[in-house]
Amino acid sequence: MQFQTNAKTTDDKRQELRLQAGAWLKAAREEAGLSQRELAGKMGALYYTFISQIESGKGRLPADRYAVYAEALGVDSREFAIKMLEFYEPTTYQLIFNQKSAI
Template sequence: MQSQKKALESNEIALLRREAGKWLKDKREEAGLSQRALAAAIGFEYYTFISQLESGRGRVPAERYEAYARALNIEPREFAITMMKYNDPLTYELIFGNSEQGSKVEEMERRLRRLESVLGK
């Protein structure tokens, strides 16, 4: 069965981490934050940890997802789902299906958030 794939190769993991890092950097820049300001907002003692994450040399600790998301003005659920897509793609695929199905789910969630904001949630 395709969903029972072997563990990802180390080069695939490295690629996913770099993609996650680029996404984090893009979101930080969209939020207008320096690495130092983001580290302070999240509660990291050293801003160099942000640099490591953005270069794909680490993972955001799950206990920091909510603070990270709020600092970047992202819904925590969306942030957690995105981190799962990069850090645990096999679980992500089991939950959301293949990438085509996953993007349909993401689009529906974006539309739902837009509708909720219009209706005043």
């Protein structure tokens, strides 16, 4: 029974981090002056709803799209990847950078 509680807590934390990632990505897109449709076009995505799902926390940006997404936003791809790691894989982020996520 205790395991289920911990799993639920982990799922809640994961969802919260996805929501935070989405808010960060939305802010970066808006700072770049792009609509969801324009960003999707720059990324070669067929549907802008892909961007909407990521920004709303309903989806997760696949790692193989980090560089394309960063380029479309006009941001450094390495810094972008580190930020995504901090949101999507906080334990790995902590191990690599020997620090707790600021998020």
